[in-house]
Amino acid sequence: MATISEIARQLEVSVSTVSAVVNRRGYVSPAMRARVEQALQDAQYRPNDMARGLRLGQSHTIGLMVPDLTNSFFARLMRGAEDYLASLDFRLLIADSREEWNRQREYLISFAGRRTDGILLVPCRSTDEQIATIPQLVGSTPLVFVDRSPLRPIVDSVLADNVRAGYAATNHLLELGHRRIAILSEPLDLLNGADRLAGYKKALRARRVALDRNLIRFGGDTEDSGYWCGLELFKQAPPPTAVVVCNNLMTLGLLGALRDARLECPRDVSIIGFDDFEWCPHLSPPLSMVRVPAAELGSAAAKALMRRLRGAEMQSPESILLPAELVLRKSTASPGGSAGAIAARKS
Amino acid sequence: MATISEIARQLEVSVSTVSAVVNRRGYVSPAMRARVEQALQDAQYRPNDMARGLRLGQSHTIGLMVPDLTNSFFARLMRGAEDYLASLDFRLLIADSREEWNRQREYLISFAGRRTDGILLVPCRSTDEQIATIPQLVGSTPLVFVDRSPLRPIVDSVLADNVRAGYAATNHLLELGHRRIAILSEPLDLLNGADRLAGYKKALRARRVALDRNLIRFGGDTEDSGYWCGLELFKQAPPPTAVVVCNNLMTLGLLGALRDARLECPRDVSIIGFDDFEWCPHLSPPLSMVRVPAAELGSAAAKALMRRLRGAEMQSPESILLPAELVLRKSTASPGGSAGAIAARKS
DNA sequence: AGCGAGAAGCGAATCGATTCTATAATCTGT
DNA sequence: ACAGATTATAGAATCGATTCGCTTCTCGCT
Numbered sequence: 071m072a073t074i075s076e077i078a079r080q081l082e083v084s085v086s087t088v089s090a091v092v093n094r095r096g097y098v099s100p101a102m103r104a105r106v107e108q109a110l111q112d113a114q115y116r117p118n119d120m121a122r123g124l125r126l127g128q129s130h131t132i133g134l135m136v137p138d139l140t141n142s143f144f145a146r147l148m149r150g151a152e153d154y155l156a157s158l159d160f161r162l163l164i165a166d167s168r169e170e171w172n173r174q175r176e177y178l179i180s181f182a183g184r185r186t187d188g189i190l191l192v193p194c195r196s197t198d199e200q201i202a203t204i205p206q207l208v209g210s211t212p213l214v215f216v217d218r219s220p221l222r223p224i225v226d227s228v229l230a231d232n233v234r235a236g237y238a239a240t241n242h243l244l245e246l247g248h249r250r251i252a253i254l255s256e257p258l259d260l261l262n263g264a265d266r267l268a269g270y271k272k273a274l275r276a277r278r279v280a281l282d283r284n285l286i287r288f289g290g291d292t293e294d295s296g297y298w299c300g301l302e303l304f305k306q307a308p309p310p311t312a313v314v315v316c317n318n319l320m321t322l323g324l325l326g327a328l329r330d331a332r333l334e335c336p337r338d339v340s341i342i343g344f345d346d347f348e349w350c351p352h353l354s355p356p357l358s359m360v361r362v363p364a365a366e367l368g369s370a371a372a373k374a375l376m377r378r379l380r381g382a383e384m385q386s387p388e389s390i391l392l393p394a395e396l397v398l399r400k401s402t403a404s405p406g407g408s409a410g411a412i413a414a415r416k417s
Numbered sequence: 418m419a420t421i422s423e424i425a426r427q428l429e430v431s432v433s434t435v436s437a438v439v440n441r442r443g444y445v446s447p448a449m450r451a452r453v454e455q456a457l458q459d460a461q462y463r464p465n466d467m468a469r470g471l472r473l474g475q476s477h478t479i480g481l482m483v484p485d486l487t488n489s490f491f492a493r494l495m496r497g498a499e500d501y502l503a504s505l506d507f508r509l510l511i512a513d514s515r516e517e518w519n520r521q522r523e524y525l526i527s528f529a530g531r532r533t534d535g536i537l538l539v540p541c542r543s544t545d546e547q548i549a550t551i552p553q554l555v556g557s558t559p560l561v562f563v564d565r566s567p568l569r570p571i572v573d574s575v576l577a578d579n580v581r582a583g584y585a586a587t588n589h590l591l592e593l594g595h596r597r598i599a600i601l602s603e604p605l606d607l608l609n610g611a612d613r614l615a616g617y618k619k620a621l622r623a624r625r626v627a628l629d630r631n632l633i634r635f636g637g638d639t640e641d642s643g644y645w646c647g648l649e650l651f652k653q654a655p656p657p658t659a660v661v662v663c664n665n666l667m668t669l670g671l672l673g674a675l676r677d678a679r680l681e682c683p684r685d686v687s688i689i690g691f692d693d694f695e696w697c698p699h700l701s702p703p704l705s706m707v708r709v710p711a712a713e714l715g716s717a718a719a720k721a722l723m724r725r726l727r728g729a730e731m732q733s734p735e736s737i738l739l740p741a742e743l744v745l746r747k748s749t750a751s752p753g754g755s756a757g758a759i760a761a762r763k764s
Numbered sequence: 765a766g767c768g769a770g771a772a773g774c775g776a777a778t779c780g781a782t783t784c785t786a787t788a789a790t791c792t793g794t
Numbered sequence: 795a796c797a798g799a800t801t802a803t804a805g806a807a808t809c810g811a812t813t814c815g816c817t818t819c820t821c822g823c824t
Binding site: 449 | 774
């Protein structure tokens with residue numbers, strides 16, 4: 071592939087002239103410009119981004135790490151970030167930690183090695199000590215947490231308003247008349263898991279419904295964990311009449327557990343999940359969900375990161391909350407068994 | 418972030434010595450090695466990949482472009498490629514063309530600019546002329562088509578055995594007794610769309626069932642196109658009793674069309690889709706699918722690309738076909754209406 | 765003692781761009 | 795016609811690594 075100095079030699083001009091043409095800056099006569107542009111065309115010249123990045127000390131690249139790219143929630147988040155960044159002519163480097171700290175670690179080091187200008191991180195589950203090492207891994211690269219963040223935020227974060235979302239989901243079930251409401255929570259190591267559970271507790275307290283520890287289960291971000299936690303829940307006597315499920319994969323798992331326990335939704339048990347996805351309307355039954363605005367999280371995070379990049383270096387960590395929306399379909403009903411699909415409303 | 422020469426100056430040694438330690442090559446005394454390693458540790462040194470790549474003339478990076486990252490099929494394909502490449506210490510640069518030629522074009526140029534060592538391309542729908550320009554966009558970067566390829570392959574490609582898959586799906590319906598079998602095909606600009614349709618035709622011919630042009634519809638890779646094509650199909654008199662749908666998004670759309678046309682699956686119409694996905698078992702009804710081995714496509718393509726990279730430059734284009742598998746659930750039955758779930762078998 | 769081999773480390777060129785400075789050429793106004 | 799400004803181009807340093815060749819030093823062997 072042609073280099074700028076090859077072009078210059080061939081034209082018998084200096085590299086600085088060719089560079090001036092490529093970057094449209096400096097004084098170049100129209101005649102010279104035309105001659106150079108023709109040569110660039112002919113040679114299929116593409117500037118070497120590594121050389122350019124080395125010289126400029128920046129790569130025009132943002133790293134984005136998510137815990138599971140096959141989860142459409144994160145794919146949509148990525149699109150939101152990509153749309154915004156592409157408009158500023160930044161490229162996105164995508165990495166998938168698969169919820170494994172070691173992968174995440176390797177990728178962060180790789181981001182640092184490539185000198186990405188900034189990093190958007192949906193952190194994988196990890197211990198506090200691991201989280202604390204992140205700044206050392208990425209050096210001085212600006213970083214923004216998206217969707218998930220450590221309990222004690224160390225840098226900017228962009229999250230859904232999970233307390234309100236958890237509250238709204240639980241409250242909807244309470245309004246339908248449920249009193250034995252279970253929750254399939256995420257681990258509490260990250261803020262969104264903790265916040266959703268907090269919202270759940272808050273809603274119960276507001277209605278003076280006693281908290282039953284047996285109705286709180288902790289799963290992971292897998293279908294399996296939803297399945298097994300679900301089976302355990304329904305083994306209890308009396309079983310819960312409704313379940314709040316804190317992410318989409320666990321929701322699918324719970325659906326499987328219902329099937330195997332020969333329970334019908336929403337007749338025997340109501341379900342409300344998190345992280346709406348495209349095929350929810352086609353499931354049986356069509357699932358009521360808390361729709362977390364994935365794409366908006368991505369773009370808002372990208373925006374926050376860019377703000378850090380240009381100036382604003384030294385400001386204290388900031389946390390942005392985006393509202394989530396309750397989408398009601400057919401998986402929730404009154405505990406008696408009567409159909410109870412209620413008009414959708416904002417949380 | 419520390420550079421190699423800063424480390425060298427601080428230690429009062431030459432950069433070549435530090436480099437030798439970093440890369441474990443050349444003669445360095447144990448004492449010196451220890452001293453340098455300590456300094457590297459302390460300074461959190463990470464080699465600058467841009468500088469290294471510039472010098473070495475290679476980036477240790479492979480570009481992967483897919484038409485839709487929110488489609489779990491492509492996400493799984495990506496994982497297959499990533500797993501294999503990570504084991505060789507290559508990094509993956511992921512791009513999402515969103516089925517738009519211009520995006521794909523920009524990303525390919527960006528890949529070339531970064532001097533990716535190779536490219537894995539699931540091409541977006543495009544005209545023959547557009548396809549023909551691809552080699553110019555990427556220069557001499559080795560390229561492998563994955564999952565989709567142009568009708569006349571110009572470089573290596575790794576595909577599913579789509580003729581056999583289309584044949585198997587259609588044949589299954591024929592065996593159940595269907596005679597009016599529609600197909601929701603993809604456009605014929607790329608090989609897999611054409612091949613699946615060819616398999617369909619071949620199966621009909623083998624059973625001496627006449628081809629009805631009205632039963633062949635062309636959609637895109639969207640839920641919408643599946644919905645509208647589906648509505649049109651069922652407006653006909655007599656309507657088809659079964660449909661082969663050539664990708665997963667159209668399948669979801671068709672499901673919506675069935676609902677709106679008040680048809681029940683499989684009682685009124687049988688459906689068999691392509692590109693199995695995780696939540697198929699939870700749909701209503703659980704969908705029978707042709708499972709295309711997404712991860713295997715990804716890893717096989719990565720493997721083929723690496724083969725090109727080390728030697729084998731000058732060999733003629735090669736095409737690898739991977740078998741697809743028929744997964745039968747509850748969306749297919751005999752046309753009379755009797756349930757007809759049949760034990761799964763290999764295609 | 766003399767010689768060569770190998771070890772240990774240094775210095776400089778190089779990759780492909782950008783950009784500052786220097787210089788040559790042209791133009792402007794009086 | 796000439797000082798001074800402006801325009802057009804060339805040259806060289808620089809970014810952060812790698813790597814080749816060179817020098818110096820230490821041994822071991824005869």
